[in-house]
Amino acid sequence: MRAAWAVARKELLILLRYPTWTVGLLVWPVLFPAGYVFFGRALAGPAGEGLAAFEARAGTADYVGYVLLGTTLWMVLNSALWMLGSHLRQEQWRGTLEANWVSPASRFGLLAGAGAAQVLQSLTLMGVTLVELRLLYGLEMRGSLALMALLLALSVLSVVGVGLTFASLVLWVRETEAMVFLVRGLFTVFAGITFPIDVMPAWMQGLARALPLTYAVRSLRGVALAGWGWDRVRGDALAIACFGVVSLVLGVGLFRVVERMARQTGSLAQY
Structure with a gap:
């Protein structure tokens, strides 16, 4: 726990040391979905002629909210992949990974601390994004805020699990981008970040159901835009939680494998 706290504190101090990152935090959530929103407006037609077809597929005529919620969760995933997924690789670039790993500190604690810092960053990103989307795009939340908070928390757990798994793989293959x-x-x-998955071929829909973000996006949209209750999202919430547990276990397992491989091959300092 002490090792995890030290790493989390260090990661947050680095962010605070370079405050210009807040520019991206404020600007990116607004600019990224804009292209999809305007594209949807063009397809809807001047008087909304195309909205009926979209509503039949998506379950809502609010294509702006549909896109905004999908891109918000995508940005959280993207942030986790870049920051948490490449954490160990960045430690190599800084020249600190090898020194930390030969210290008595828990090596898993070093990665867990990065995960804790990423959770805080993800929650901050989602909070800032939802406020901006409400002010600038008029995003309206029609469902239970408590239920949305629960779904977001489960989604962050799943995203962190993907990031931990990704971090171990990146250290193994030494490639981030x-x-x-x-x-x-x-x-x-x-x-289905910007469109309903049922417009895809059957084999693509099968692959979509193997991704945790599919369930997170669908359930969050249902609660926020259509007022779904717990009975409608129970299955998706359970799926997201299972994905989170499995990805966390997989991430820990891969980390142990990479750790053992690094000790045997002496590859920590290799690029």
Whole structure:
């Protein structure tokens, strides 16, 4: 716990040392979904002629809210992949990974601290994003805020699990950018970030159901835009929680494998 707290504190101090990162925190959540929102407005037609077809597929005519909620969760995933997923690789670049790993500190604690820092950053990102979307896009939440908070918490757990798994793989293959682009690209296409997944072919829908973000996006949209209750999202919430537990266990297991491999091969200092 002391090792995890030290790493989390260090990561947060680095962020605070470079306050210009807050510019991206404020600007990116507004600019990123704008293209999809305007594209949806163009397809809807001047008088909303196309909204009926969209509502039949998506279950809501609020295409702006539909896009905004999907892109918000995508940004949280993207942040976790870049910051938590590449944490160990960044430690290599800084020249601190090898020194930390040969110390008596818990090596898993070093990664757990990065995960704790990422949870705080993800919650901050979602909070700032939802406020901005309400002020600038007029996003309206029609459902239970407590239920949305529960779904967001479960979603963050799942995202952190994916990030931990990704971190172990990155240290193994020593590549960050290509893997981030691949993984987030798969989620962008298959998780229904900006469109209903039932417009895809059957085999793509099957793959979409194997991604935790698919259930997080669907349930959050249902609660926020259509006022779904617990009875409608119970299945999705259980699926998100299971994905979170499995990804966390997988991340810990992969980390142990990579740790053992690094001790045997002496590869920590290799690039």
